[in-house]
Amino acid sequence: MRFELKDRDGLARRCELTTPHGKLETPALLPVVNPNLSEVSPAALRDEFGFRAVITNAYIIRRSEGLAERALKEGVHRLLGFDGPIMTDSGTFQMRMYRDAEVTNAEIVSFQLAAGSDIATPLDLFTEPGEPLGKAESDWAETLGRYLEALALPNPKGALLALTVQGGSHLAVRRRAAGDLSALPAAVHPIGGVVPIMEGERYSLLADVIATAKAALPRGRPVHLFGAGHPLVIPLAVWLGCDLFDSSSYAKYAHDGRLLYPDGTRALADLEENPCPCPVCARHTPADLRALPPPERYLALARHNLHVLSAEMRKARQAIREGSVFELVESRARANPRLLEAVRRVALHADLLEEVEPASRTRALRYFDATSGVLPTVELARRRLLERAPLGEGEEAVLVAARGTPFSKRLPQGLAKLRRDAHVPLFFETLFGPVPEALEEVYPFAQHIAPQTLDAESASRVARATESYARRWPQGRLRRFEEAELGALRGAFRAPPLTQSARALAQVEATLAYQFGAGAASLLRGRAATIERSPRTGKVRTVWLDGRHVLSLRAHDGLFSLTFEGGGLLAKAVPAPRHRVAVVDDTAPFNAQGKNVFAPFVKSCDPDLRPGDEALVADEAGAIVAVGRMRLAPGEISSFGSGVAVDVRQGARSRRVPP
Numbered sequence: 230m231r232f233e234l235k236d237r238d239g240l241a242r243r244c245e246l247t248t249p250h251g252k253l254e255t256p257a258l259l260p261v262v263n264p265n266l267s268e269v270s271p272a273a274l275r276d277e278f279g280f281r282a283v284i285t286n287a288y289i290i291r292r293s294e295g296l297a298e299r300a301l302k303e304g305v306h307r308l309l310g311f312d313g314p315i316m317t318d319s320g321t322f323q324m325r326m327y328r329d330a331e332v333t334n335a336e337i338v339s340f341q342l343a344a345g346s347d348i349a350t351p352l353d354l355f356t357e358p359g360e361p362l363g364k365a366e367s368d369w370a371e372t373l374g375r376y377l378e379a380l381a382l383p384n385p386k387g388a389l390l391a392l393t394v395q396g397g398s399h400l401a402v403r404r405r406a407a408g409d410l411s412a413l414p415a416a417v418h419p420i421g422g423v424v425p426i427m428e429g430e431r432y433s434l435l436a437d438v439i440a441t442a443k444a445a446l447p448r449g450r451p452v453h454l455f456g457a458g459h460p461l462v463i464p465l466a467v468w469l470g471c472d473l474f475d476s477s478s479y480a481k482y483a484h485d486g487r488l489l490y491p492d493g494t495r496a497l498a499d500l501e502e503n504p505c506p507c508p509v510c511a512r513h514t515p516a517d518l519r520a521l522p523p524p525e526r527y528l529a530l531a532r533h534n535l536h537v538l539s540a541e542m543r544k545a546r547q548a549i550r551e552g553s554v555f556e557l558v559e560s561r562a563r564a565n566p567r568l569l570e571a572v573r574r575v576a577l578h579a580d581l582l583e584e585v586e587p588a589s590r591t592r593a594l595r596y597f598d599a600t601s602g603v604l605p606t607v608e609l610a611r612r613r614l615l616e617r618a619p620l621g622e623g624e625e626a627v628l629v630a631a632r633g634t635p636f637s638k639r640l641p642q643g644l645a646k647l648r649r650d651a652h653v654p655l656f657f658e659t660l661f662g663p664v665p666e667a668l669e670e671v672y673p674f675a676q677h678i679a680p681q682t683l684d685a686e687s688a689s690r691v692a693r694a695t696e697s698y699a700r701r702w703p704q705g706r707l708r709r710f711e712e713a714e715l716g717a718l719r720g721a722f723r724a725p726p727l728t729q730s731a732r733a734l735a736q737v738e739a740t741l742a743y744q745f746g747a748g749a750a751s752l753l754r755g756r757a758a759t760i761e762r763s764p765r766t767g768k769v770r771t772v773w774l775d776g777r778h779v780l781s782l783r784a785h786d787g788l789f790s791l792t793f794e795g796g797g798l799l800a801k802a803v804p805a806p807r808h809r810v811a812v813v814d815d816t817a818p819f820n821a822q823g824k825n826v827f828a829p830f831v832k833s834c835d836p837d838l839r840p841g842d843e844a845l846v847a848d849e850a851g852a853i854v855a856v857g858r859m860r861l862a863p864g865e866i867s868s869f870g871s872g873v874a875v876d877v878r879q880g881a882r883s884r885r886v887p888p
């Protein structure tokens with residue numbers, strides 16, 4: 230199975246899944262096509278609405294004599310008039326409804342494979358959320374046996390199999406199921422049995438179920454949230470790393486006279502004004518729609534629902550590109566209190582999010598209230614400040630509340646005046662803890678927007694972060710700024726203000742320590758440093774040591790990009806395996822020429838690296854052959870069988886000039 234990660238925002242990811250009928254960009258939603266009556270044809274779903282893949286029901290096709298024959302003779306693609314990827318469902322749900330036991334697992338899977346399905350689904354057992362543990366366990370044992378049977382069937386066209394995680398509301402069974410599936414060959418992994426959970430608006434349980442499955446499944450396999458087709462929950466599921474969705478909701482809701490919206494569902498009967506910008510709603514008022522004959526009205530509502538779903542998937546993919554997935558989740562959560570509860574619940578799954586949390590984002594972090602603290606960036610920055618931004622023995626600094634960025638340009642007047650005459654080291658009290666002035670340009674300190682007055686829970690977190698910092702570095706002293714104490718401060722800080730170049734050097738040292746950890750700043754030691762600043766903004770841009778360009782400070786996140794020379798110096802300053810990605814000797818020469826590191830050729834990797842971190846690419850003997858940025862997280866590299874793991878910037882023999 231070929232599944233490659235192209236772009237990501239934490240667990241949310243844009244990937245490319247290769248199927249026998251072409252590549253599918255994920256996250257993707259597959260509209261359910263009824264083989265008997267498709268009012269909106271599969272070709273229209275693609276051409277008019279932009280859906281690149283569809284799902285249909287093999288059980289219904291097989292039951293209907295004419296369709297079954299054609300599917301076997303011509304294939305399911307000609308049957309539906311659709312040449313893109315087609316997933317087929319086994320009819321677990323229908324068989325349950327009709328209590329039909331006439332089809333065996335082997336028969337329905339063989340039928341799907343013979344009909345040329347791209348993603349075929351075995352007949353699993355579905356555990357309802359209310360059913361007891363014993364039932365969930367025995368259902369799973371039976372289901373796993375059926376998957377083994379399906380995997381043994383001849384599959385000459387190379388269809389992917391959809392092996393579903395079941396377990397009802399029993400997270401331990403879900404975890405075991407996902408673990409069992411990890412041991413099977415790579416497949417698409419639906420998370421099943423969630424429709425009743427979503428219909429009951431039990432979104433916290435939904436978040437638990439998704440996070441539990443994701444944590445136990447190999448990271449490099451596509452995950453499908455089976456039956457999820459409401460735009461309200463799609464951002465939450467994408468944020469938690471779901472790649473595929475399917476929806477019969479567009480048709481079901483249309484039959485009931487209901488319209489899907491990103492913030493919920495509305496009945497046509499209740500609408501006076503319709504704010505939807507889709508072509509259907511732009512042309513027809515709700516009264517027009519109500520006046521249509523039922524078949525036409527159904528079609529109009531189905532088309533509205535499809536437009537909304539299609540827009541939702543575009544929105545999700547764009548949010549991944551721009552690093553705003555969590556913002557989308559938060560805004561959606563404000564439409565439904567239970568969804569908000571689910572978002573906050575995800576704090577219990579912090580480990581899952583943290584292992585893929587990017588080192589920085591191109592977009593500023595929007596912090597609204599304590600809910601925004603669920604995003605791991607907040608806690609990771611707090612921990613890093615605590616460990617990597619020390620207050621040394623006898624050091625004294627003034628702690629002042631951050632009042633917007635840049636912090637040092639928004640000081641109380643008296644303090645600003647004092648600093649014109651004397652060197653007053655500052656720490657800014659922020660959501661992330663006390664930030665030393667030398668780090669004020671680093672992500673997310675300069676790149677976040679928070680209310681001036683925080684909610685009580687966030688304010689108490691700020692206070693706790695400050696306390697734990699003071700406890701961690703008791704040899705130094707942080708004096709909280711108070712206007713009345715200006716006289717005392719004037720007496721305490723008498724040294725002249727730092728020169729611009731001393732400030733720049735302090736920033737370089739502090740940033741190296743914050744970004745690369747203990748010892749990293751020692752790479753400056755004993756070398757003649759030249760720090761080049763932007764002529765326009767005066768900000769640090771490049772660092773030269775002994776006449777060689779070693780570091781570039783990125784304007785958008787205030788962190789360093791390494792040149793190959795810089796990577797060599799860093800490797801001496803921080804011992805292996807820190808910041809290393811070791812590659813096999815066969816491919817190391819290609820990386821040395823500046824080519825990217827592909828996942829299958831990585832031998833080992835520093836487990837503390839995160840997507841977006843700078844990486845030192847080493848050969849098997851430990852020699853640095855290239856520098857670049859992590860695209861995958863360490864835990865993902867071994868499970869993605871293809872695709873780029875590290876975007877190489879410069880190799881030992883690369884001709885490309887680094888940025």
Ligand SMILES: [Zn+2]
Pocket residue numbers: 505506507508509510511533534536
């Ligand atoms: Zn509409």
